[in-house]
Amino acid sequence: MSDPVIGIENLHYAYPDGRKALDGVSLKIKRGESVAVAGANGAGKSTLLLHLNGIIHGANGAVKVGGLPVTGANLKTIRAKVGVVFQNPDDQLFCPEVFDDVAFGPINMGLAEAEVRSRVADSLAAVGLQGYERRSSHHLSLGEKKRIALASVLSMQPEVLALDEPSSNLDPAAKWGLIQLLKSLDVTKIVVSHDLELIEALCPRLVIMKQGKILADGPTPEIMSRVELLVAGGLAHRP
Numbered sequence: 001m002s003d004p005v006i007g008i009e010n011l012h013y014a015y016p017d018g019r020k021a022l023d024g025v026s027l028k029i030k031r032g033e034s035v036a037v038a039g040a041n042g043a044g045k046s047t048l049l050l051h052l053n054g055i056i057h058g059a060n061g062a063v064k065v066g067g068l069p070v071t072g073a074n075l076k077t078i079r080a081k082v083g084v085v086f087q088n089p090d091d092q093l094f095c096p097e098v099f100d101d102v103a104f105g106p107i108n109m110g111l112a113e114a115e116v117r118s119r120v121a122d123s124l125a126a127v128g129l130q131g132y133e134r135r136s137s138h139h140l141s142l143g144e145k146k147r148i149a150l151a152s153v154l155s156m157q158p159e160v161l162a163l164d165e166p167s168s169n170l171d172p173a174a175k176w177g178l179i180q181l182l183k184s185l186d187v188t189k190i191v192v193s194h195d196l197e198l199i200e201a202l203c204p205r206l207v208i209m210k211q212g213k214i215l216a217d218g219p220t221p222e223i224m225s226r227v228e229l230l231v232a233g234g235l236a237h238r239p
Protein backbone atom coordinates (compact mmCIF):
# COMPACT_ATOMS: atom_id res chain seq x y z
CA MET A 1 0.00 0.00 0.00
CA SER A 2 1.58 3.32 -1.03
CA ASP A 3 1.75 6.33 1.29
CA PRO A 4 -0.71 5.47 4.07
CA VAL A 5 -2.07 8.53 5.87
CA ILE A 6 -1.97 6.50 9.10
CA GLY A 7 0.77 3.95 9.61
CA ILE A 8 0.93 1.96 12.84
CA GLU A 9 3.67 -0.59 13.28
CA ASN A 10 3.76 -3.03 16.16
CA LEU A 11 2.28 -0.62 18.70
CA HIS A 12 2.37 -1.68 22.35
CA TYR A 13 0.95 0.36 25.20
CA ALA A 14 0.42 -0.21 28.91
CA TYR A 15 -1.24 2.39 31.18
CA PRO A 16 0.83 3.74 34.08
CA ASP A 17 -0.85 1.24 36.43
CA GLY A 18 0.61 -1.55 34.29
CA ARG A 19 -2.60 -2.56 32.49
CA LYS A 20 -1.72 -3.66 28.98
CA ALA A 21 -4.08 -2.03 26.46
CA LEU A 22 -2.32 -2.54 23.10
CA ASP A 23 -0.31 -5.61 22.31
CA GLY A 24 1.43 -5.30 18.94
CA VAL A 25 -1.07 -3.45 16.73
CA SER A 26 -0.13 -2.83 13.09
CA LEU A 27 -2.51 -0.97 10.82
CA LYS A 28 -2.22 1.07 7.63
CA ILE A 29 -4.97 3.39 6.50
CA LYS A 30 -4.99 4.98 3.07
CA ARG A 31 -6.02 8.56 2.40
CA GLY A 32 -9.77 8.75 1.86
CA GLU A 33 -10.57 5.42 3.53
CA SER A 34 -13.39 5.08 6.05
CA VAL A 35 -12.45 2.39 8.53
CA ALA A 36 -14.45 1.08 11.48
CA VAL A 37 -12.67 -0.25 14.57
CA ALA A 38 -14.90 -2.54 16.60
CA GLY A 39 -14.50 -5.00 19.44
CA ALA A 40 -15.68 -5.78 22.94
CA ASN A 41 -15.39 -3.38 25.89
CA GLY A 42 -11.76 -3.07 26.94
CA ALA A 43 -10.35 -4.35 23.61
CA GLY A 44 -8.13 -1.26 23.27
CA LYS A 45 -10.07 0.74 20.66
CA SER A 46 -10.11 4.09 22.50
CA THR A 47 -6.47 3.67 23.49
CA LEU A 48 -5.60 3.19 19.82
CA LEU A 49 -7.55 6.32 18.88
CA LEU A 50 -5.77 8.37 21.55
CA HIS A 51 -2.44 7.51 19.89
CA LEU A 52 -3.50 8.96 16.54
CA ASN A 53 -3.14 12.61 17.51
CA GLY A 54 -0.70 12.09 20.33
CA ILE A 55 -3.03 12.41 23.33
CA ILE A 56 -1.02 9.33 24.25
CA HIS A 57 2.43 9.53 22.68
CA GLY A 58 5.95 8.33 23.19
CA ALA A 59 5.61 5.16 21.14
CA ASN A 60 8.98 5.81 19.47
CA GLY A 61 7.71 6.21 15.95
CA ALA A 62 5.32 3.25 16.00
CA VAL A 63 2.55 5.63 14.93
CA LYS A 64 2.97 7.85 11.87
CA VAL A 65 0.61 10.36 10.33
CA GLY A 66 1.42 11.20 6.71
CA GLY A 67 4.85 9.69 7.33
CA LEU A 68 5.50 11.94 10.37
CA PRO A 69 6.09 10.11 13.66
CA VAL A 70 3.68 11.03 16.48
CA THR A 71 6.14 12.34 19.05
CA GLY A 72 6.10 15.19 21.54
CA ALA A 73 8.10 17.37 19.15
CA ASN A 74 5.55 16.93 16.33
CA LEU A 75 2.35 17.28 18.32
CA LYS A 76 1.27 20.65 16.93
CA THR A 77 1.57 19.48 13.33
CA ILE A 78 -0.03 16.11 14.10
CA ARG A 79 -3.00 17.71 15.86
CA ALA A 80 -3.65 19.93 12.86
CA LYS A 81 -3.79 16.79 10.70
CA VAL A 82 -5.80 14.43 12.93
CA GLY A 83 -8.94 15.49 14.78
CA VAL A 84 -10.24 13.19 17.49
CA VAL A 85 -13.90 13.44 18.47
CA PHE A 86 -14.49 11.93 21.91
CA GLN A 87 -17.43 9.73 22.76
CA ASN A 88 -18.71 12.15 25.37
CA PRO A 89 -18.98 15.73 24.03
CA ASP A 90 -18.64 17.06 27.58
CA ASP A 91 -15.00 15.91 27.38
CA GLN A 92 -14.52 18.10 24.30
CA LEU A 93 -16.57 21.22 24.95
CA PHE A 94 -15.37 23.44 27.76
CA CYS A 95 -16.18 27.02 26.74
CA PRO A 96 -19.23 29.06 27.80
CA GLU A 97 -20.30 29.65 24.19
CA VAL A 98 -20.31 27.44 21.10
CA PHE A 99 -18.25 30.01 19.14
CA ASP A 100 -15.32 29.70 21.54
CA ASP A 101 -15.30 25.89 21.44
CA VAL A 102 -15.34 25.80 17.64
CA ALA A 103 -12.83 28.67 17.37
CA PHE A 104 -10.40 27.15 19.89
CA GLY A 105 -8.45 25.00 17.40
CA PRO A 106 -8.16 27.66 14.66
CA ILE A 107 -7.06 30.30 17.23
CA ASN A 108 -4.47 27.85 18.55
CA MET A 109 -3.23 27.36 15.00
CA GLY A 110 -2.52 31.10 14.90
CA LEU A 111 -5.08 31.92 12.20
CA ALA A 112 -6.22 35.51 11.64
CA GLU A 113 -9.50 36.59 13.21
CA ALA A 114 -11.42 36.78 9.92
CA GLU A 115 -10.28 33.26 9.00
CA VAL A 116 -11.26 31.98 12.46
CA ARG A 117 -14.76 33.46 12.07
CA SER A 118 -15.20 32.02 8.63
CA ARG A 119 -14.01 28.56 9.76
CA VAL A 120 -16.44 28.63 12.71
CA ALA A 121 -19.34 29.58 10.43
CA ASP A 122 -18.38 26.94 7.83
CA SER A 123 -17.97 24.18 10.45
CA LEU A 124 -21.31 24.97 12.09
CA ALA A 125 -22.95 24.97 8.66
CA ALA A 126 -21.31 21.60 7.87
CA VAL A 127 -22.91 20.03 10.96
CA GLY A 128 -26.26 21.73 10.27
CA LEU A 129 -26.10 24.14 13.22
CA GLN A 130 -25.72 27.52 11.53
CA GLY A 131 -26.21 30.43 13.86
CA TYR A 132 -25.41 28.51 17.07
CA GLU A 133 -22.33 30.67 17.80
CA ARG A 134 -23.76 32.39 20.87
CA ARG A 135 -25.55 29.37 22.33
CA SER A 136 -24.18 27.74 25.47
CA SER A 137 -22.71 24.31 24.65
CA HIS A 138 -23.92 23.04 28.01
CA HIS A 139 -27.56 23.84 27.28
CA LEU A 140 -27.80 21.83 24.09
CA SER A 141 -29.26 18.39 23.47
CA LEU A 142 -26.83 15.47 23.31
CA GLY A 143 -27.24 15.20 19.51
CA GLU A 144 -26.48 18.92 19.14
CA LYS A 145 -23.50 18.67 21.50
CA LYS A 146 -22.08 15.79 19.45
CA ARG A 147 -22.41 17.92 16.31
CA ILE A 148 -20.72 20.88 17.99
CA ALA A 149 -17.89 18.59 19.16
CA LEU A 150 -17.50 17.46 15.55
CA ALA A 151 -17.57 21.11 14.37
CA SER A 152 -14.84 21.96 16.90
CA VAL A 153 -12.62 19.45 15.12
CA LEU A 154 -13.73 20.23 11.54
CA SER A 155 -12.77 23.87 12.09
CA MET A 156 -9.13 22.75 12.02
CA GLN A 157 -9.74 21.19 8.59
CA PRO A 158 -8.09 17.91 9.56
CA GLU A 159 -6.96 15.31 7.02
CA VAL A 160 -8.12 12.53 9.31
CA LEU A 161 -11.21 12.37 11.51
CA ALA A 162 -11.05 9.86 14.35
CA LEU A 163 -14.40 9.36 16.06
CA ASP A 164 -15.06 7.43 19.26
CA GLU A 165 -18.59 5.96 19.36
CA PRO A 166 -20.19 8.77 17.34
CA SER A 167 -23.69 7.26 17.49
CA SER A 168 -23.81 6.33 21.17
CA ASN A 169 -26.94 7.59 22.95
CA LEU A 170 -28.38 9.19 19.82
CA ASP A 171 -32.00 8.56 18.88
CA PRO A 172 -32.51 6.82 15.51
CA ALA A 173 -33.23 10.03 13.58
CA ALA A 174 -30.21 11.81 15.07
CA LYS A 175 -28.06 8.76 14.35
CA TRP A 176 -29.06 8.59 10.67
CA GLY A 177 -28.56 12.35 10.37
CA LEU A 178 -25.05 11.93 11.76
CA ILE A 179 -24.28 9.03 9.41
CA GLN A 180 -25.35 11.15 6.39
CA LEU A 181 -23.29 14.06 7.68
CA LEU A 182 -20.18 11.92 8.17
CA LYS A 183 -20.64 10.32 4.75
CA SER A 184 -20.69 13.75 3.17
CA LEU A 185 -17.31 14.74 4.66
CA ASP A 186 -14.43 14.24 2.28
CA VAL A 187 -11.75 13.20 4.81
CA THR A 188 -10.18 9.95 5.97
CA LYS A 189 -12.32 8.49 8.78
CA ILE A 190 -11.54 6.10 11.58
CA VAL A 191 -14.64 5.26 13.53
CA VAL A 192 -14.63 3.33 16.79
CA SER A 193 -18.08 1.82 17.18
CA HIS A 194 -20.14 -1.13 18.38
CA ASP A 195 -22.98 0.03 16.17
CA LEU A 196 -23.20 -2.47 13.32
CA GLU A 197 -25.75 -0.36 11.41
CA LEU A 198 -23.46 2.66 11.48
CA ILE A 199 -20.45 0.55 10.51
CA GLU A 200 -22.27 -0.96 7.52
CA ALA A 201 -23.58 2.40 6.37
CA LEU A 202 -20.34 4.35 6.77
CA CYS A 203 -17.28 2.10 6.64
CA PRO A 204 -16.34 -0.23 3.77
CA ARG A 205 -13.48 -1.62 5.90
CA LEU A 206 -13.80 -3.17 9.36
CA VAL A 207 -11.08 -3.90 11.89
CA ILE A 208 -11.98 -6.03 14.90
CA MET A 209 -9.85 -5.76 18.02
CA LYS A 210 -9.61 -8.19 20.90
CA GLN A 211 -7.45 -7.89 23.99
CA GLY A 212 -5.15 -5.27 22.52
CA LYS A 213 -4.62 -7.09 19.21
CA ILE A 214 -6.18 -6.99 15.77
CA LEU A 215 -8.34 -10.05 15.34
CA ALA A 216 -9.62 -9.31 11.83
CA ASP A 217 -9.25 -6.63 9.16
CA GLY A 218 -11.07 -6.64 5.84
CA PRO A 219 -14.08 -5.58 3.80
CA THR A 220 -17.02 -4.93 6.11
CA PRO A 221 -19.54 -7.21 4.32
CA GLU A 222 -17.06 -10.10 4.39
CA ILE A 223 -16.26 -9.70 8.10
CA MET A 224 -19.93 -9.16 8.98
CA SER A 225 -20.79 -12.46 7.30
CA ARG A 226 -18.40 -14.41 9.57
CA VAL A 227 -20.49 -14.94 12.66
CA GLU A 228 -17.70 -16.71 14.52
CA LEU A 229 -15.50 -13.59 14.14
CA LEU A 230 -18.27 -11.31 15.38
CA VAL A 231 -18.80 -13.56 18.38
CA ALA A 232 -15.05 -13.79 19.10
CA GLY A 233 -14.76 -10.00 18.80
CA GLY A 234 -17.68 -9.39 21.17
CA LEU A 235 -19.89 -7.86 18.45
CA ALA A 236 -22.47 -10.62 18.56
CA HIS A 237 -23.34 -13.27 21.09
CA ARG A 238 -24.73 -16.74 20.97
CA PRO A 239 -27.88 -17.21 23.03
Ligand SMILES: Nc1ncnc2c1ncn2[C@@H]1O[C@H](COP(=O)(O)OP(=O)(O)OP(=O)(O)O)[C@@H](O)[C@H]1O
Pocket: 015, 016, 017, 019, 020, 021, 039, 040, 041, 042, 043, 044, 045, 046, 047, 048
Ligand atom coordinates in the same frame (compact mmCIF):
# COMPACT_ATOMS: atom_id res chain seq x y z
N1 LIG B 1 -6.66 5.44 32.17
C1 LIG B 1 -6.53 4.12 32.27
N2 LIG B 1 -5.76 3.56 33.22
C2 LIG B 1 -5.58 2.22 33.31
N3 LIG B 1 -6.15 1.33 32.45
C3 LIG B 1 -6.93 1.85 31.48
C4 LIG B 1 -7.17 3.25 31.34
N4 LIG B 1 -8.00 3.44 30.27
C5 LIG B 1 -8.26 2.21 29.79
N5 LIG B 1 -7.62 1.26 30.50
C6 LIG B 1 -7.63 -0.19 30.28
O1 LIG B 1 -7.05 -0.44 29.00
C7 LIG B 1 -7.77 -1.47 28.32
C8 LIG B 1 -8.27 -0.93 26.99
O2 LIG B 1 -9.22 0.09 27.26
P1 LIG B 1 -9.90 0.95 26.10
O3 LIG B 1 -10.67 2.05 26.75
O4 LIG B 1 -8.89 1.30 25.09
O5 LIG B 1 -10.90 -0.14 25.48
P2 LIG B 1 -12.11 0.05 24.47
O6 LIG B 1 -11.98 -1.04 23.47
O7 LIG B 1 -12.16 1.44 23.96
O8 LIG B 1 -13.36 -0.24 25.41
P3 LIG B 1 -14.87 0.35 25.41
O9 LIG B 1 -15.59 -0.30 24.27
O10 LIG B 1 -15.39 -0.10 26.73
O11 LIG B 1 -14.78 1.86 25.30
C9 LIG B 1 -8.86 -1.91 29.27
O12 LIG B 1 -8.39 -3.06 29.95
C10 LIG B 1 -9.04 -0.75 30.22
O13 LIG B 1 -9.44 -1.19 31.50
